[in-house]
Amino acid sequence: MTGHTHTEDSRRELAHRVTDGIEVQLLWSETDDSVTVAVCDHRDGVVFELPVARDRALHAFNHPYAYAA
Numbered sequence: 001m002t003g004h005t006h007t008e009d010s011r012r013e014l015a016h017r018v019t020d021g022i023e024v025q026l027l028w029s030e031t032d033d034s035v036t037v038a039v040c041d042h043r044d045g046v047v048f049e050l051p052v053a054r055d056r057a058l059h060a061f062n063h064p065y066a067y068a069a
Contacts, residue, residue: 015061026061039064 014035015026021043027036035057038049050067052060060067 014057017061024061024064026057037061037064037067039068 010031011027011029013025014028015024017024021041023040023042025038027038028034029036034051035054036049036051037057037060038047040047048068050060050064052067056067
């Protein structure tokens, strides 16, 4: 995925999945201890990234479009 706001070496991938052309990553930033969900829909080119609360990170990873609204 592209367009990350953090440097790649400061972020760690905690989870990754691809389903029906939609790639989702759960990322943790070592720099500021934040968690984000990154989504790339390879079918139509939609790419977005969402900051999420730590206690909602797994839910946001599993349901990123619910958090994008």
